[in-house]
Amino acid sequence: MKSIGLTALALIGLYFVAPRLFAADSINSILLWLPLILTVALGEFFVVVARGIDISVGSILGCSAMLVGVILRSNAELPLTLAFAAGGVLGLVLGLVxxxxxxxxxxxxxxxxxxxxxxxxxxxxxxxxxxxITASMVPDRLMQISSRGASLGGVTFTGIALLCTSLTVFAFLFVRFVPFGRAIFAFGGQPEAATRRGISGERVQLFVFTLSGFLAGIAGVIYLSRFGQVQPGAAGSGFELTVIAAVAIAGTKLTGGNGSILKVVLASVIVATLNVALSILGIDTNWQMLVYGIVLLLMVCGDGYRRRAQLGVR
Amino acid sequence: MPLQENRAVFTQETTGLQASGVNLSFGEFRVLDSVSLTLTPGSIHAITGENGAGKSSLAKVIAGLYEPDSASILLNGEELHIRSPREGLALGIALIHQEPLTFPDLTIFENILAGNLPTRRGIVDWASAKERSRELLQQLGSSLDVERVAGDLSIADQQMLELAAALSHDAKVWIFDETTAPLTPKEIQRIFKIMRELRDKGRCIAIVTHHLDEVFDISDEISVLRGGVNVAHLRTAETTQAEVVRHMVGRDIANGAHSGRHVDGEVALRVENLTGADFHDVNFEVRRGEVFGIAGLVGAGRTELAQAIFGVTPWVSGKVELFQQSYKPTNPGQAIGAGVQLVPEDRRGAGLMLERSILENAALTSLSFFANRVGMVSAERERDSIVPVLERLRTALRSPDQHVGELSGGNQQKVVLAKALVEPPRLIIFDEPTRGVDIGAKEDVHKLIIELADSGIAVILISSDLPEVLSLSDRIGVMRRGTIAGVLGQSEATHDSVIALASGGTQS
Amino acid sequence: MRRNLTPLLLSLVVLIVGSRISPHFLDFAYLRDSATLLAEIGIIAIAMNFVISAGQIDLSVGSNMVLTACLTAKMLAAGLPPIVCFASGLVIATLLGYLNGVLITFFKAPSFLITVATLAIFRGAAKAMLGPTSVKIPADLIGIDTVTAGGLTVPLLILLMLTVMATFVLNKTVFGRWVIAVGANPRTALFSGVPVERVIRSTFLITGFCCGIASLLLLSRLGVARSDLAMGSELDIITIVVVGGTAIQGGSANVVGSLLAFFLLTLLRTAMGVASVTAEYQMTIIGILLIAVVLAKRVSFQSIVKKFKSSGPKPT
Structure with a gap:
């Protein structure tokens, strides 16, 4: 929680540097980034809780965006639910691998x-x-769910945001109330103890990676909807870094077993804000990677520092 | 057919658990050879034998942790095929392990009910989960706060969580696999009380142990395994410790009395007011040629004290002199450089590299000894120095290039001992040197300790095996709650006087 | 020989397939020049043996090489004497590597997390510094890859030299035995008097230094530094180490195997180039190779110790 508090403080600081960050159009850009980051971060969160890491999410996202783009290019009338289903299923299969x-x-x-x-x-x-895949090949219907929606004071709550919100609520309830959701935390906390209690570690691992793939697949369609274009080499490339940074900022125990969905949401907001802030502050996109790297390093070191402190107390 | 006989003697019923023809091998190594075991409801069955006899393996086969080559396991007359602990639990077979494991970030009630959470229409019912775990702990006589995070519970409390978990599955068959090893006598009695209660409720109870005191304290019947086969099945009331030992070892064992050595060497180690995270105000000294025993309950700070003297963890205040010279190692390398060696308690975790060769393991502490000035290791010198040490310890091995992981517990321990002896130390600390070691190897270790002391080395012996400490030590420092509560000379040290000091004067 | 069987057999297969695709494939000079193109990767992979056999991983090596190349090129372009620039380049790379080691040991953090972060930081710093531009170096410093001695190019000679040195250090010296011990069981190493943290830092230092060497070779070969060079090179590097037979979980090393795996990678890349497989598909195939090899190792390993594994660590 401390890491979130500190970053939130930094954001308030940003307000004085760039008040424009809190204007409606900036918030709209943040809301454009957020679903993309959060959807993938949710999947990564489960993987990290189960003592794993999934750095293939960016490529899965790229595959799904490409597949759905190709399908829509030749079949513009396809219902959007099927488009999402296609992306989700491809992600699921790749995650299963x-x-x-x-x-x-x-x-x-x-x-x-x-x-x-x-x-x-x-x-x-x-x-x-x-x-x-270029914008001309992507039907407007798909692009619109990223741009239109219920509007309040100039802030637009889009269809994509709705989708992402419901995924988050599902994840939250799953973690809180479904026995298998709890089993993931148990396994991440102490795999051997979980085995003794009859929790199958294989099932947990299979599940988290498949889920992570599925969510990255959904995010691929969100990507297509948001950007309207897909370059096979670039779509989602390096995205794993953004997402791992979000999971780390959320204070998720990087050695497994502990973490909170709510904090992942907050952390994703922070990362999305950071993205927008960098462009508002006129900082070249070339600096983005550096900033993410530094943020991630601080989080990893902070995690380690706390563990050190605990060891010292003992 | 011993199995048939057993049944004839003890039970004709088809209730309970009958395992027969259990065969298990690891690679080419035969661990269990058509072993059989019958657990009768309302009876506590001790499974005993030397290390490597296969008793733990048998327990693990029954609970589904090991997959046997072949076996017939009947529960209440029905044939079972258990392939995982999950299936075992579902059938009501619970295995309680030697080392309890917890989920450090989860609450106690979730620890107890992990994998078995009460649900209503697929949704976890947290209220009844708390209620249920409170009840289960109550049944076990524990008053832990179920809503606290398990974080750093004592081993005994962690053990309670495992018992409560098994209770939550309403297990019909309970197998205690060396469960008592890390517990204090009081905690052991608490577990025994629980076992008796379970027995009186008609559960099948098996206890795997090599502590004969416990076997005779708690069990109704005894199965002895040796070398992976059944050698005896006895009624506890109708047998004696001596008879069981004879079955375990296959011969009679004389319990070595104290040698009555005379020590008057110079002071090798002087510890004054030493205080660290887990011990405080520790004072004692050890002379050359002396065996200084350190007794005490698990958790009294013995291992932590030893590791501080060895430079693993720092101490906060106090001072230590080694041969009249101030000594404060910041890492084990410095301690070894000063002629101090530690044989650690956790053999596999801190003593060995299981997937490397015996030679490499034994050489690790003294590599610089075999190296020239630029740090190049001479393979010849290495082998020539180490092989004799291994031979002196009577290590049973195929080749020094064999992986250590392939050796038995006793022989692995000998490799750890060899590490400490390649360059003769001035002070050597043994931490539980015979835990989990078979009787033959145990005798070898005891002989070695006396030999080392006779050659003028100062020896500190930490052990929970009281007869061992009593028979080997010249003086015994008894630790209680992080400090030395008293030092007993050879004439004062008895089973009772040590226990009295260790547990705070309440002599039972 | 038996433990080098995997890369040898695979090399043979690729050789046969490659020679069917193109008659030039078996031409020594052609293969030599192909290998030279990858020599920087090979050099880093040799050094990575230290890190991996000590139970760690360094994902930042490619970024380290690129950042160092960019900084060195800047210094050269600013007209500083080449020898000063080269020396500074080596020092910078070594320090960047050492920084990883310091962070890992001080914060007791998993090496892959620290080095994922520094991967981004090093690459990000190069991007922030150069953006999409490139820096040219003086013409007389270009072309070390074309200088040959005894039939081999300088980068390949350096690679061979480092292989010999690394083999010697890992197998014959106290330090090498310490590295293996730390990877096999860090706690045992500690209790045996091994300066565990110093050993870990040293392995990262060695890797950093070799990244420095690689960056200078890269610079001289290309004559220009850009921030987007050697993207994804950690895949090639880890593949070489793993195919070479060094255990990914630490505790064993096979440097000669890595050299053989380097040749396998060269042959594979060359064969794919000859067959006009694009860069993206080449990457795909190497990714599959990596997984296939770890998978094959695991399967054969499992068949031997299946029961031990499934049961946890404690058969008494």
């Missing part, structure tokens, strides 16, 4: 997802035969 390699083959998730990060990026090229 990660999950099987981690859960059944017992490979370290970092190595697996470094491998699939590369492989799935190639798949994005394969799906679109290397071509780029």
């Amino acid at each position: 990660n999950g099987l390699l981690v859960a059944a083959a017992k490979l370290p998730s970092l190595i697996v997802t470094i491998g699939t990060l590369a492989s799935f990026r190639g798949l994005a090229f394969l799906i679109g035969k290397g071509e780029t």
